[in-house]
Amino acid sequence: MSKKIKQLARQLGDGWKLRRRLRQASALNFAFSERIDFLNGQHWDQLAARHGLLMSRDYWRALERSGLAHFEVRYALAYRDGEPVAAVAMQLLEVSLETMHAHPGPRPEGSLRAALAQNLKPKLRQRLLVCGNMLSYGLDGAAFAADLDPQTRWQAVAEILYRIRRAEKLNGQIDFVLVKDMDETAREDSRALGKLSYSTLETEPNxxxxxxxxxxxxxxxxxxxxxxxxxxxxxxxxxxxxxxxxxxxxxxxxxxxxxxxxxxxxxxxxxxxxxxxxxxxxxxxxxxxxxxxxxxxxxxxxxxxxxxxxxxxxxxxxxxxxxxxxxxxxxxxxxxxxxxxxxxxxxxxxxxxxxxxxxxxxxxxxxxxxxxxxxxPTSLWIRHRQPVLNSLIRSSFGIVQHEDAPTINPFKK
Missing domain, CATH: 3.40.630.30 (Gcn5-related N-acetyltransferase (GNAT))
Structure with a gap:
C-alpha cells in the first residue's frame, strides 16, 4: 500500500472516530428551562455577560412576554464538574410558506425561497428549532466558558438541540434545526456540526x-x-x-x-x-x-x-x-x-x-x-429530522444563490 493511500485511510479512520465520538453523549450535565427565570441567573450571567444585550436575561425575558405568535423559547445551561460552561438560548417556531412570505408569487430559480419551497408544503406547518435569534443578526444564542474547546462546545450545543427535539415530541415533531448566524470565524469554530449531519448554508451578507x-x-x-x-x-x-x-x-x-x-x-x-x-x-x-x-x-x-x-x-x-x-x-x-x-x-x-x-x-x-x-459573509447550519430529507436539503440548499453586496467606498481615501 502506497504512502498516500495509507495517509488517506488514516484520515478517513480519524474522521470516522471523531464522528462516532461526537454522536455519543458528552460528559457534561445539563439544565433545561422554558423560562429564563427558571434557570440559575448567576450562572447564565457568568457566561453571557461578555455577549451583551442579546444574550441577557432581560432581553430574552422581554421576548417571552411579548406575545409573539407561533413562537416559544427554550434555554439550557451545560455544566462540567459542577461549573457552568455553556449557555444556549433557543426559539421554537411554526412556519410555512404562507407565514414566511405574504405574497406567493414566482420564486426565482436558485433563491432561498425556491429551496424552501422544495421542502415546505404551502399549507403544512413545519416546526423549527433555532439556536439563536431570528430577530437579530449574529450568533446570539450561545455563550461559552473561555476555556471550553470548540469541539466540546459545539458537541454540547448539538446535544442540547437533540434533547430539546426529543422532548418536544410531546408537542409535535420538530422538522428543522438551525444554528445561526455564523461569520467566518464562528463557522470555522463550529465545524464539528458538519460531522453531525448539519449542512452549512451561506446567506446574504450582514x-x-x-x-x-x-x-x-x-x-x-x-x-x-x-x-x-x-x-x-x-x-x-x-x-x-x-x-x-x-x-x-x-x-x-x-x-x-x-x-x-x-x-x-x-x-x-x-x-x-x-x-x-x-x-x-x-x-x-x-x-x-x-x-x-x-x-x-x-x-x-x-x-x-x-x-x-x-x-x-x-x-x-x-x-x-x-x-x-x-x-x-x-x-x-x-x-x-x-x-x-x-x-x-x-x-x-x-x-x-x-x-x-x-x-x-x-x-x-x-x-x-x-x-x-x-x-x-454570514452562514448558518441546518438539519432536518429525517435522514432522507436531510440529504435532499443538502443538495437543494447547496445551490441556493444570494445577492452579493456591491463594492462601494463612499469615504475619503
Missing amino acids: MVLPLAEDWRVYDDYLAGMTSKYRSAIRQQIFKPVEAAGCEIGVMTPEQVDAQAERMQALYLAVQDNATLRPVTVSADYWRRMAALGPERAELRGLWRNGALLGFLLVLKDGAEVTAAQIGFDRAAAKELPLYLRLLHTAIESALAAGGRRVIFGRTALEPKARMGCRPV
Missing part, C-alpha cells in the same frame, strides 16, 4: 458600518465622505424629509405605549413586502423593548404634523449598535425617502452612545453599501 474613532457626531460621519456621497445624502434624503415638515427623535415610553398599535401597522406594512418573514413581532414587543431602557434600546420615530410616519428600533450593546426592526408608511414613502432617513438615524444613535459599529442586517445591500457598510 451589512456592517464601522465608525471611525474620531467621529463623535453625525456631521463627523458626513465629513468623512467624498462630496459626491455627502451631497447625495443631504439633497436626496435629508432635504426632502425636512421640506415636508418631518421631525425625527427618540420616542418616550409613553409615546411608545400610545403608538404601539400604529407602530405595529407600520411594521406589518414593511413585513408584508419582505422576502422571508419567519417571525412577526407583536404590538406589545415595542413596549417591551422600550422598557429595556434608553441605554439599551431606543425607538426613533419620524413624525409629520403629529402623525407617526415611521420608526426604527435601535439596540445598543456597548461598541455595537443594531438597527433592528423598522416600520414606515408605504404611501408616504412613495413621496419621501423614509426608509433611508430612518437608517441614518441609527448612525446618529450609535455615535451619541459611543458605538463603534452599526449592524444593518441582510437587506437593501446597495443602499447600505452607499452609506459605507461593509458586507460580512
Whole structure:
C-alpha cells in the first residue's frame, strides 16, 4: 500500500472516530428551562455577560412576554464538574410558506425561497428549532466558558438541540434545526456540526458600518465622505424629509405605549413586502423593548404634523449598535425617502452612545453599501429530522444563490 493511500485511510479512520465520538453523549450535565427565570441567573450571567444585550436575561425575558405568535423559547445551561460552561438560548417556531412570505408569487430559480419551497408544503406547518435569534443578526444564542474547546462546545450545543427535539415530541415533531448566524470565524469554530449531519448554508451578507474613532457626531460621519456621497445624502434624503415638515427623535415610553398599535401597522406594512418573514413581532414587543431602557434600546420615530410616519428600533450593546426592526408608511414613502432617513438615524444613535459599529442586517445591500457598510459573509447550519430529507436539503440548499453586496467606498481615501 502506497504512502498516500495509507495517509488517506488514516484520515478517513480519524474522521470516522471523531464522528462516532461526537454522536455519543458528552460528559457534561445539563439544565433545561422554558423560562429564563427558571434557570440559575448567576450562572447564565457568568457566561453571557461578555455577549451583551442579546444574550441577557432581560432581553430574552422581554421576548417571552411579548406575545409573539407561533413562537416559544427554550434555554439550557451545560455544566462540567459542577461549573457552568455553556449557555444556549433557543426559539421554537411554526412556519410555512404562507407565514414566511405574504405574497406567493414566482420564486426565482436558485433563491432561498425556491429551496424552501422544495421542502415546505404551502399549507403544512413545519416546526423549527433555532439556536439563536431570528430577530437579530449574529450568533446570539450561545455563550461559552473561555476555556471550553470548540469541539466540546459545539458537541454540547448539538446535544442540547437533540434533547430539546426529543422532548418536544410531546408537542409535535420538530422538522428543522438551525444554528445561526455564523461569520467566518464562528463557522470555522463550529465545524464539528458538519460531522453531525448539519449542512452549512451561506446567506446574504450582514451589512456592517464601522465608525471611525474620531467621529463623535453625525456631521463627523458626513465629513468623512467624498462630496459626491455627502451631497447625495443631504439633497436626496435629508432635504426632502425636512421640506415636508418631518421631525425625527427618540420616542418616550409613553409615546411608545400610545403608538404601539400604529407602530405595529407600520411594521406589518414593511413585513408584508419582505422576502422571508419567519417571525412577526407583536404590538406589545415595542413596549417591551422600550422598557429595556434608553441605554439599551431606543425607538426613533419620524413624525409629520403629529402623525407617526415611521420608526426604527435601535439596540445598543456597548461598541455595537443594531438597527433592528423598522416600520414606515408605504404611501408616504412613495413621496419621501423614509426608509433611508430612518437608517441614518441609527448612525446618529450609535455615535451619541459611543458605538463603534452599526449592524444593518441582510437587506437593501446597495443602499447600505452607499452609506459605507461593509458586507460580512454570514452562514448558518441546518438539519432536518429525517435522514432522507436531510440529504435532499443538502443538495437543494447547496445551490441556493444570494445577492452579493456591491463594492462601494463612499469615504475619503
